[in-house]
Amino acid sequence: VKEHDFKKCDQAGFCKRNRAFADHVVANTAWESPYNILADSASFKDGQLQATILKTVNDAGETVRLPITVSFLESGTARVTVDEEKRQKGEIELRGDSKARKQRYNEAEQWVIVGGLTLDKEAKVDYQDDTQITVQYGPESKFEASIKFAPFSIDFKRDGDTHIKLNDKGLLNMEHWRPRIDASPAPEKQEGEDNSSSETESAETTAAQVPEAYPGEDQNTWWEESFGGNTDSKPRGPESVALDISFVGYDHIYGIPSHTGPLSLRQTRGGEGNFQEPYRMYNADVFEYILDSPMTLYGSIPFLQAHRKDSSVGIFWLNAAETWVDITKEKESKNPLALGIGSKTSTSTHWISEAGLLDVFVFLGPTPQDLIRKYSELTGTTAMPQEFSLGYHQCRWNYVSDEDVKDVDRKMDKFNIPYDVIWLDIEYTDDKKYFTWDGHSFADPIGMGKQLESHGRQLVAIIDPHIKNVDGYKVSEELKSQKFAVNNKDGEIFEGWCWPGSSHWVDAFNAAARKWWATLFKYARFEGSMRNTWIWNDMNEPSVFNGPETTMPKDNLHYGNWEHRDIHNLNGLTFHNATFEALKSREAGEFRRPFVLTRSFFAGSQRLGAMWTGDNQAAWDHLEGSIPMVLSQNIAGFPFSGADVGGFFGNPEKELLTRWYQAGAFYPFFRAHAHIDSRRREPYLAGEPYTTIIAAALRLRYSLLPSWYTAFRQAYLTNEPVIKPMFYTHPNEEAGFAIDDQFFVGNTGLLAKPVTQKDKETVDIWIPDNEVYYDYFTYDIIPSNKGKTVTLDAPLSKIPLLMQGGHIFARRDRPRRSSTLMKWDDYTLVVTVGKDGKTAEGDLYVDDGDSYEFEKGQYIYRKFILDGDAKTISSVDGEDRKKVKEGDWMKKMHQVTVDKIIIVGAPASWDKQEVTVESEGETWTATLEYTPAGKGRAAFAVVKKVGARIGADWKVSFA
Amino acid sequence: ATESVPRGVGPEFAKFYANKETFTCISNPSIVLKSSQVNDNSCDCPDGSDEPGTSACSHLDPLSPEQPLPGSVTGTTNTTRALPGFWCENKGHIGAYIPFMYVNDGVCDHELCCDGTDEALHVGGTKCENRCASIGKEYRRLQEERRQSKERSAKQRRTLVKEASELRRRVESKVASLKEEIANLEVQKAELQKKYDEVERAERGKVVKAPGEGGKLGVLVGLAKKRVDELRDTLDKVLDQRDDLQDRVDQLEDILSKLKEEYNPNFNDEGVKAAVQGYENYAAGKSTEKKSEVVDADVLEVLKEDGPDSGINWAEFQEEESSDADIVYNLEAYLPPSVRPFIHSKISSLKVWLIENGVLADNPTTGGPTESKLVKAARDALEAARAEHTTKTSQLADEERDLAKDYGPDDIFRALKGQCVSADVGEYEYELCWFDRTTQKSKKGHGNTNMGNFERITTEIADEEDRVDGKGLGKGPRMVLRFENGQGCWNGPQRRTDVWLACAEKDELWRVSESEKCVYRMEVGTPAACEDVGEPGAGTKGHDEL
Structure with a gap:
């Protein structure tokens, strides 16, 4: 990484100011926050508290009015919103004839929040006087918000205990509007910067500006700021919002992706093993990013959860501007004499955003599942994906021609390697003009698309938000003539550099621009695209090669004259959204689930498609680092995620490539990708034994697709993670809280721990409970104890994968060329008998994988149950489906049956030849093959040719 | 294949499926199934032989995730199937085995299975027509076309082979004639050497008799001339090299200036940025820098062969002078022509004065070359013979190398070279x-x-x-x-x-x-x-x- 290309906290004025402020507060025990609620302004009605905070801004006692709203939502979530009256009413003046909006950005909600805002009518004031107000809310009124007026702070309690405190440390800071008064001498320039302050208002005015947050605050960064040769005009002056949020008694916090580093976030104020810099969220195209760093990456989700044994709480900081989060942990002891006994750790976070409202949602849990569910009620759940998109994606920058694509397609078949999607990076275009094809190398895109289609395969083509600035390019001409592009600070079309050279950027905040954007994807307009063509949105941070920190100037103006600084972190989401909407219908009568991969994202992007962790490297540590990154996405409500298999930059050695495929088979989004300068590395090129091992990893993924799809259904319903870290599945096992290299898949009980180290032939898996665990490939019983690690052999050919007892999951065992060609295959069910020797359960969701018919009930959802005495295995409707009239797809599914049931850990009483199957009013017998336990291997039984329809109720009886 | 053979069974396996009541797994004779279990779309035999016509056993394969499978050779699904694939009879075309995983997947693989029997279960409503008639016909047409084309190509090849062998023959005869010439040259060379040695010995005797000859200065002059010739050669080479390098610098400057004009300055590539910056500095420096004043004409002047009119007139030394003292008399030979007259007059007067005062003896000898014309001629003839010998030898080596070179089968690429x-x-x-x-x-x-x-x-x-x-x-x-x-x-x-x-x-x-x-x-x-x-x-x- 070119670290100097990206800001450190002290190079971002507002971050530097707020950190200095925090230092000042910590150093001055007598410090008192100057924010007080005006007691008689507080009114509570219909689940909402309205009041005014007065911020005292100088010794003379002058104040600024900050309206505050505390909303209590039906879901049990509380929301605290603070605005600034003067800006809200537009009673301020901007410098330099700026056309920017005067308000603090208040439209993030329009992009991010899709529900869950209904106020809790049951919430009630429990206590109120001149100094405070206490509101009870939430399920059974177990939650309580205790709002202190002077200084302003809020304690959030559950069952009487405080879990979250706002402004407990007094770091609340809303930089109110002030006119610029230039003292003489002129403000110092920032070190090493070519600060050109042309704004010379009255230079003679010597009246000292009111010190802002605390006496002696550094004012150098209030106005223009420069970085890397770019100057930000900052027409609204300082306007940051910051707040300390403390998690009382919580040692682990997770979330705020995307960052490298551990899942359980580190402290950021230095010290051994800690970061020096705050976690930063400012979506950026970070070239060759480094591992183990709080640096910003391509996307951000300001959702953070704190966890301890028996409890999870969290917050969601709804702000789209550049945001930094400092994290500190402190041990506190209830009884100072107890010397550590009963002491616990609390975690404090300091949130610092450059602009916008203070808008924070508070979740009181108590489980990790509750947190994600509540967060997702607000921001939406994972889109039901195109089924093919859970298959394997073969990508490279670049497949050089349509012939090349067809050749790779043929070779994959030749080597019996399944794949669903082949990708085209930017070189397919005519001179980087999106929606066009290079006439020489891609002369026949339709012929290419048809070959892929013949085996149920798909093509993904890249379309980026930068539009080449060139005459005669229709897209560019339309963009300009209709004014759908982002403007510069003077309100003229912004011109910057990206892949095509001089470019303009589509402003997807503009509804008319999005409507136009959708027209570009129509089959009739985007010639060469077909029904199996899908889209990849890259560079949507946006990446601007000659912009500050490789992105847009912050004083650029978007639709509605919001500054880029206001909306930056939302930019990727809006562009992704525009493409997503465009793909739903590309011709009259079509209505299908889009597939759009995005690089940049924000809270809410999970509704739109998949993300990947950007431009990683072909190195072992990047493979290792990918797992906490993907897990972090999963627990932050955006599970459809993966890292580039093989590593983008460089050439992976074959062992690394193989291990990466084995790990990638467990990324929710499974794509191999490679840089243009890297050597070719399609799986069939690896040679033996690697090609066979890679093919086996791919087939493992494919055979488990029914279970992956079922996990995505769950993510669609509740936004549950698709792969789950230990703290999430076992929230009471403290030893698992920091483990971020192993995970469960959906609700299958499959526990995977990919090998991520060179020459490693064993792995240590931490066992979280007392259940029985079986080896996936051998049915060996793993000799395990709760809370202990077991060592498993993992030669190159083996993926460490365990089956937790007590589950039933579905597979499709027949290898096929693509997932589409598995559509009509019969199922295999795997039952892992729990340690009680009697019970197991699981589920399966199936739909047409492509349309929105599932919203009308056109799907199959089964629950499978091994009953308490291991006498029957039955399949029942997981939901009430009686009223659903079967459509075309459901009728065709009548052909599809349960082929086999494999029961691992089968009781000895099953040592018999036949079982009875009952379904749809008929009864027949099926063969049962019982294999007694052998050297370390569990006994298992196979019911052959069950023959019952997958969509029907059935029962297999062993008694 | 008769009608009674189950779907997908190739002719060589038909015998295993003859029994109408039961079926015995081909490589597991202990496992006997009801014949209704054959092609019932569920895998029973550990070798997959009960499902010749469906994909139900397609997972018995080293590429699929391994699972325990009692009865198979390995005890797992990582095993070999008894059947090579699903047999498409393709009547009217050519029968073929296709992979089991292509069977009943909803795709008509007509290019492999033109009779459409691979989709007998009609999954998802797939129906595959029998296209063997048209595919077979087209195939035969193409085969015939290819056969003809192959014949024509082979004819072409034969022409090439002829050409190649003619070319080879030419090289071979060249080799033969070169060898002959070289042999002759060797004889000639030996004779010339002998002649030269004789002449030289005879002349040396004469030279030795000449007084004052062969003094230190004479030797020095000989060495100096040799040295100067060497230096001149080297300078000549260096000059050529310089010109080459200048060409390359020009090319590189051209590339760099193109790079500077055309690179994307915002491409984020520090390497490119640094290179362009470096080039700009270089270009700026170049325009202000004084061009070095070594004019080619000067160099060319230096490079001219020595002779009476240019450079050093070695003849003055070799043919007229033989005494160490001559240095003084011929000092002017070392001087640039421009100052010669002046020095000449001064030295002449000095010389006269020295002689007149008895300090210097009068010029001792006149003439008497260090090497006679006879020796020179003999030596030149010898050297010419040597040079020719060297040339021919290296030509011979080239041709022989060419003969040994791999030009492919039948030397065929010789014709295309x-x-x-x-x-x-x-x-x-x-x-x-x-x-x-x-x-x-x-x-x-x-x-x-x-x-x-x-x-x-x-x-x-x-x-x-x-x-x-x-x-x-x-x-x-x-x-x-x-x-x-x-x-x-x-x-x-x-x-x-x-x-x-x-x-x-x-x-x-x-x-x-x-x-x-x-x-x-x-x-x-x-x-x-x-x-x-x-x-x-x-x-x-x-x-x-x-």
């Missing part, structure tokens, strides 16, 4: 010059790029679908010509090209691809790559016919 084929691909024209190099020529005038120099012939296995136009590599061993060490890539390795050859009626560059940066692949059709089919007596017998 020096010829080129090219093709237009996009913005480039690509060219293959046989046994020489591959080149990428820009149509936008960015110059030519060497994509590799010929190294060697290798053989690789091609495995590609046949193309309708026949312009493809097909399947089987193919000659691959390796071209390596071409022009280096920006940030990358040197370019190389693999040229895959397939039989065709004429030389044609079919396709060029760059599968990864700077690694190219050409597919080329040529009669040289054909197998010889037909005409008995033709082919490798070329030698004997001559």
Whole structure:
């Protein structure tokens, strides 16, 4: 990484100011926050508290009015919103004839929040006087918000205990509007910067500006700021919002992706093993990013959860501007004499955003599942994906021609390697003009698309938000003539550099621009695209090669004259959204689930498609680092995620490539990708034994697709993670809280721990409970104890994968060329008998994988149950489906049956030849093959040719 | 195959399925199934033999995730199936086995299974018609066309072989004549050497008698002349080298100025930025720097052969002077012509004064060359003979090397050497010059790029679908010509090209691809790559016919 290309906290004025402020507060025990609620302004009605905070801004006692709203939502979530009256009413003046909006950005909600805002009518004031107000809310009124007026702070309690405190440390800071008064001498320039302050208002005015947050605050960064040769005009002056949020008694916090580093976030104020810099969220195209760093990456989700044994709480900081989060942990002891006994750790976070409202949602849990569910009620759940998109994606920058694509397609078949999607990076275009094809190398895109289609395969083509600035390019001409592009600070079309050279950027905040954007994807307009063509949105941070920190100037103006600084972190989401909407219908009568991969994202992007962790490297540590990154996405409500298999930059050695495929088979989004300068590395090129091992990893993924799809259904319903870290599945096992290299898949009980180290032939898996665990490939019983690690052999050919007892999951065992060609295959069910020797359960969701018919009930959802005495295995409707009239797809599914049931850990009483199957009013017998336990291997039984329809109720009886 | 054989069973396996009541797994005779279990779309035999007509046993395969499977050879699903695949009879065309995983997947694999029997279960409503009649007919037509084309190609090849062997014969006869000439030259050389030695001995006697001759200065002068000649040669070479380097600097400056104009300044590549910055500084420095005043004319003057009118007149030393003292008399020979008259007059007067005062003796001898014209002639003749010998020897070595070189089977590429084929691909024209190099020529005038120099012939296995136009590599061993060490890539390795050859009626560059940066692949059709089919007596017998 070119670290100097990206800001450190002290190079971002507002971050530097707020950190200095925090230092000042910590150093001055007598410090008192100057924010007080005006007691008689507080009114509570219909689940909402309205009041005014007065911020005292100088010794003379002058104040600024900050309206505050505390909303209590039906879901049990509380929301605290603070605005600034003067800006809200537009009673301020901007410098330099700026056309920017005067308000603090208040439209993030329009992009991010899709529900869950209904106020809790049951919430009630429990206590109120001149100094405070206490509101009870939430399920059974177990939650309580205790709002202190002077200084302003809020304690959030559950069952009487405080879990979250706002402004407990007094770091609340809303930089109110002030006119610029230039003292003489002129403000110092920032070190090493070519600060050109042309704004010379009255230079003679010597009246000292009111010190802002605390006496002696550094004012150098209030106005223009420069970085890397770019100057930000900052027409609204300082306007940051910051707040300390403390998690009382919580040692682990997770979330705020995307960052490298551990899942359980580190402290950021230095010290051994800690970061020096705050976690930063400012979506950026970070070239060759480094591992183990709080640096910003391509996307951000300001959702953070704190966890301890028996409890999870969290917050969601709804702000789209550049945001930094400092994290500190402190041990506190209830009884100072107890010397550590009963002491616990609390975690404090300091949130610092450059602009916008203070808008924070508070979740009181108590489980990790509750947190994600509540967060997702607000921001939406994972889109039901195109089924093919859970298959394997073969990508490279670049497949050089349509012939090349067809050749790779043929070779994959030749080597019996399944794949669903082949990708085209930017070189397919005519001179980087999106929606066009290079006439020489891609002369026949339709012929290419048809070959892929013949085996149920798909093509993904890249379309980026930068539009080449060139005459005669229709897209560019339309963009300009209709004014759908982002403007510069003077309100003229912004011109910057990206892949095509001089470019303009589509402003997807503009509804008319999005409507136009959708027209570009129509089959009739985007010639060469077909029904199996899908889209990849890259560079949507946006990446601007000659912009500050490789992105847009912050004083650029978007639709509605919001500054880029206001909306930056939302930019990727809006562009992704525009493409997503465009793909739903590309011709009259079509209505299908889009597939759009995005690089940049924000809270809410999970509704739109998949993300990947950007431009990683072909190195072992990047493979290792990918797992906490993907897990972090999963627990932050955006599970459809993966890292580039093989590593983008460089050439992976074959062992690394193989291990990466084995790990990638467990990324929710499974794509191999490679840089243009890297050597070719399609799986069939690896040679033996690697090609066979890679093919086996791919087939493992494919055979488990029914279970992956079922996990995505769950993510669609509740936004549950698709792969789950230990703290999430076992929230009471403290030893698992920091483990971020192993995970469960959906609700299958499959526990995977990919090998991520060179020459490693064993792995240590931490066992979280007392259940029985079986080896996936051998049915060996793993000799395990709760809370202990077991060592498993993992030669190159083996993926460490365990089956937790007590589950039933579905597979499709027949290898096929693509997932589409598995559509009509019969199922295999795997039952892992729990340690009680009697019970197991699981589920399966199936739909047409492509349309929105599932919203009308056109799907199959089964629950499978091994009953308490291991006498029957039955399949029942997981939901009430009686009223659903079967459509075309459901009728065709009548052909599809349960082929086999494999029961691992089968009781000895099953040592018999036949079982009875009952379904749809008929009864027949099926063969049962019982294999007694052998050297370390569990006994298992196979019911052959069950023959019952997958969509029907059935029962297999062993008694 | 009779009607009673279950679907998908190939003729050689029909016997295992003859029993109408039961079926015995082919490699597990202990497992006996009801015949209703054959092709019931559920796998029962550990070797998969009960499902010849469905995909139910397709997971019995080393590529599928391993699971325990009692009864199989390995005890797991990582095993071998008893059957090679699903048999499509393809009546009217050619029967074939197709992979089990293609069976009942909802796709009509007509190109493999033209009778459509692979989709007998009609999953998802798939119906595959029998297309064997039309596919078979088209196949036979194409086969016939190919056969004819092959014959024509083979004819072409035979012509090439003839040409090649004629070329070889020429080289061989050249070798023979060179050998003869060299033998003659050796005799001649020996004679000349002898003659020279005699002449020289005789002359040396004369020289020795001459007083004052062969003094130290004479030797020094001889050495000095030699040295000067060497230096002059070196300077000449250095000058050539300088001119070459200047050319290259010009080229590089050209490339850099193009880079500076055309690079994307915001591409985030520090390397490029630094390079451009460096070039700008260099260019700025260059425009202010004083051009060095070494004018070529001066150098050329120095390079001129020595003689009476230019440089040092060695003759003055060698032929007229022989005494050490002569240095004084001929001091002026060392001087530049411009000052000669002045010094000459001064020295003359000094000389006169010295003689007059008895300090210096009068000029002791006149004439008496160090080497007689006779010796010189003898030596020149000898050297000429030696030079010719060297030339011929090296010519012989070249020709012999050429004879030993691998020109492919039947020496066939000898006939193509020096010829080129090219093709237009996009913005480039690509060219293959046989046994020489591959080149990428820009149509936008960015110059030519060497994509590799010929190294060697290798053989690789091609495995590609046949193309309708026949312009493809097909399947089987193919000659691959390796071209390596071409022009280096920006940030990358040197370019190389693999040229895959397939039989065709004429030389044609079919396709060029760059599968990864700077690694190219050409597919080329040529009669040289054909197998010889037909005409008995033709082919490798070329030698004997001559």
